[in-house]
Amino acid sequence: MALFKQVALLGLGLFAPSGSHAKAYNNPILPGWNSDPSCTFVKELDATFFCTTSSFLAFPGVPVYASKDLVNWKLASNALTRPEQLPELSFNGQQSEGIWASTVRYHEGVLYLITSYVTWSPWGPKILLFRTTDPFNDDAWEGPLRVENPGNDIDLDLFWDRNGKTYMSVAAGIYISEVDLSTGAAKAPIKVWNGTGDRNPEGPHIYDKDGFYYLLIGEGGTETNHTATIARSKSLQGPYEGYDGNPILTAKNTDEYFQTVGHADLFQDASGNWWAVALATRSGPDWEIYPMGRESVLVPVKWEKGEWPVLDMVRGKMSGPLPERNRNVPGNGHWNRLLSRIKSAEASGLLAPAQVESLFAVSPKGHPNTLRISPSRVNLTADASFEPKKDGLGFVFRKQSSTIFAYSVDVLFDPTEPDEEAGITIFLTFRVEASGKLGEEVPKERTLTIPKAWLGKPIRLIARASSGSSYVLSAALASASKEEKVLGHASASIVSGGSGPFTGTVLGAYTTSNGGNGKTPAFFSRWRYTPLAQEIADGEPIPLGKRNA
Numbered sequence: 001m002a003l004f005k006q007v008a009l010l011g012l013g014l015f016a017p018s019g020s021h022a023k024a025y026n027n028p029i030l031p032g033w034n035s036d037p038s039c040t041f042v043k044e045l046d047a048t049f050f051c052t053t054s055s056f057l058a059f060p061g062v063p064v065y066a067s068k069d070l071v072n073w074k075l076a077s078n079a080l081t082r083p084e085q086l087p088e089l090s091f092n093g094q095q096s097e098g099i100w101a102s103t104v105r106y107h108e109g110v111l112y113l114i115t116s117y118v119t120w121s122p123w124g125p126k127i128l129l130f131r132t133t134d135p136f137n138d139d140a141w142e143g144p145l146r147v148e149n150p151g152n153d154i155d156l157d158l159f160w161d162r163n164g165k166t167y168m169s170v171a172a173g174i175y176i177s178e179v180d181l182s183t184g185a186a187k188a189p190i191k192v193w194n195g196t197g198d199r200n201p202e203g204p205h206i207y208d209k210d211g212f213y214y215l216l217i218g219e220g221g222t223e224t225n226h227t228a229t230i231a232r233s234k235s236l237q238g239p240y241e242g243y244d245g246n247p248i249l250t251a252k253n254t255d256e257y258f259q260t261v262g263h264a265d266l267f268q269d270a271s272g273n274w275w276a277v278a279l280a281t282r283s284g285p286d287w288e289i290y291p292m293g294r295e296s297v298l299v300p301v302k303w304e305k306g307e308w309p310v311l312d313m314v315r316g317k318m319s320g321p322l323p324e325r326n327r328n329v330p331g332n333g334h335w336n337r338l339l340s341r342i343k344s345a346e347a348s349g350l351l352a353p354a355q356v357e358s359l360f361a362v363s364p365k366g367h368p369n370t371l372r373i374s375p376s377r378v379n380l381t382a383d384a385s386f387e388p389k390k391d392g393l394g395f396v397f398r399k400q401s402s403t404i405f406a407y408s409v410d411v412l413f414d415p416t417e418p419d420e421e422a423g424i425t426i427f428l429t430f431r432v433e434a435s436g437k438l439g440e441e442v443p444k445e446r447t448l449t450i451p452k453a454w455l456g457k458p459i460r461l462i463a464r465a466s467s468g469s470s471y472v473l474s475a476a477l478a479s480a481s482k483e484e485k486v487l488g489h490a491s492a493s494i495v496s497g498g499s500g501p502f503t504g505t506v507l508g509a510y511t512t513s514n515g516g517n518g519k520t521p522a523f524f525s526r527w528r529y530t531p532l533a534q535e536i537a538d539g540e541p542i543p544l545g546k547r548n549a
């Protein structure tokens with residue numbers, strides 16, 4: 001839902017032993033729900049790499065991550081943090097709607113982000129252009145400028161040609177049109193490539209190298225047939241000649257642990273090395289258990305003069321000519337590999353957007369260091385009459401970003417009306433409730449009476465993944481947290497794909513009246529997400545080492 005705040009992000013241990021030229025690192029580089037990555041290197045902004053991924057209906061949205069070494073990534077800012085930037089975001093009902101595949105590029109002192117906002121009804125994606133000179137400051141993002149969409153499609157790319165003109169390319173079948181970035185006017189699009197013949201030619205990016213225009217796209221759909229293919233031409237408008245009919249990157253028809261590989265982008269580092277990012281799913285060919293959905297991976301690229309680029313296969317253990325380890329990245333955002341610990345009092349990032357501000361309060365009177373969530377009328381399943389903008393949703397969340405983790409939050413809640421509810425959730429999609437994914441066995445609802453000694457005191461609610469394939473939910477009196485009561489187990493396949501095919505699992509806290517008259521708020525505190533291990537190959541979780549920020 002558009003009304004959510006994403007609380008934090010990422011939690012992956014990556015290592016980059018220094019010394020040799022080729023250094024080891026692990027995929028994914030942006031673990032957890034981070035699809036359709038686009039990245040660029042900006043020498044002028046203190047030699048920093050910037051990436052963006054798709055945020056769908058999450059708010060704030062359009063995240064920008066920054067790194068100096070391609071391994072340690074920090075959330076630099078979100079381009080979309082003010083509800084008035086995109087009021088439509090809160091009109092939606094379906095989680096696959098919202099912000100799709102963006103492109104990030106730097107040109108003459110400005111960092112640009114072009115993206116599309118998608119709703120199913122009425123169909124007609126809107127093109128949004130954000131720009132900033134300070135990507136480490138949410139408030140510095142200008143826009144979005146609404147750009148004409150003559151191709152009426154998605155997956156925008158921005159390209160500045162040798163002739164000084166600016167072009168955007170767009171799916172499906174690839175079109176290019178000249179665009180005026182000051183007015184948003186776009187000229188009639190020219191179809192330049194159909195791809196190699198697979199379905200869904202999309203996600204275009206254009207590069208100017210050695211006298212050729214290279215056009216990199218995704219094909220095959222974003223599932224296990226996904227690929228990255230490439231073509232080139234001496235003229236931007238074509239005709240484009242495809243590279244020998246084969247993808248330059250894919251896991252299609254392989255036994256690789258990283259599947260669905262495609263939707264790539266290419267960029268160069270300060271030493272001139274080429275790199276590719278792409279989306280991938282840690283599922284193995286069975287493609288059954290992948291609660292973190294589509295994540296961002298990095299591979300080294302060899303791209304000789306006048307030749308086609310050659311990309312390494314996506315694996316958990318990689319090696320490449322990484323820059324020196326460097327965590328000197330500004331801003332207060334979360335790092336990808338560390339524990340995220342939020343004391344509600346300091347977490348202004350948890351506040352909800354203006355239209356539902358009444359549901360949330362940080363450290364309200366009498367409850368210091370808590371986040372108050374008042375009940376929304378609907379629960380997380382919602383109902384047919386749900387109006388996100390009006391009703392709001394009493395829910396805050398973060399992405400699951402490590403295979404094995406512990407998440408917990410303390411709640412003080414004293415319900416008085418029938419059906420009042422507060423709790424935590426491991427959540428994938430608004431359309432599946434206890435019925436789960438089709439054909440999936442979902443645990444029966446289980447109710448435990450709260451022990452008398454717990455009444456009126458904060459209760460710790462805990463969700464853990466102690467393997468990559470299942471979760472455990474438990475509770476304890478916060479002041480005696482060693483005495484946990486296990487409430488239930490659930491398979492991670494319930495939150496893998498199904499009716500939430502584009503997003504990934506999130507963890508969060510909610511309060512609802514379940515459609516009743518309840519008004520009792522819940523007070524949440526001591527929010528902890530501890531990443532413990534990351535599976536980088538089938539059955540191969542690597543511990544994440546140091547836990548503290």
Ligand SMILES: *[C@@H]1O[C@H](CO)[C@@H](O)[C@H](O)[C@H]1NC(C)=O
Nearest residue numbers: 173191192193194195238240
């Ligand atoms: C794409 O395919 C259509 C239908 O086969 C064809 O008419 C068109 O010329 C092709 N476009 C390009 C740029 O190859």
Ligand SMILES: *[C@@H]1O[C@H](CO)[C@@H](O)[C@H](O)[C@H]1NC(C)=O
Nearest residue numbers: 220221222223224225226252
């Ligand atoms: C992949 O392609 C094959 C062959 O066209 C098709 O049978 C299969 O259903 C596709 N799989 C997916 C997940 O789209």
Ligand SMILES: *[C@@H]1O[C@H](CO)[C@@H](O)[C@H](O)[C@H]1NC(C)=O
Nearest residue numbers: 378379381382383433514515
């Ligand atoms: C959600 O609320 C509706 C009423 O609005 C109720 O019928 C449904 O049972 C609730 N779902 C859960 C999982 O509590």
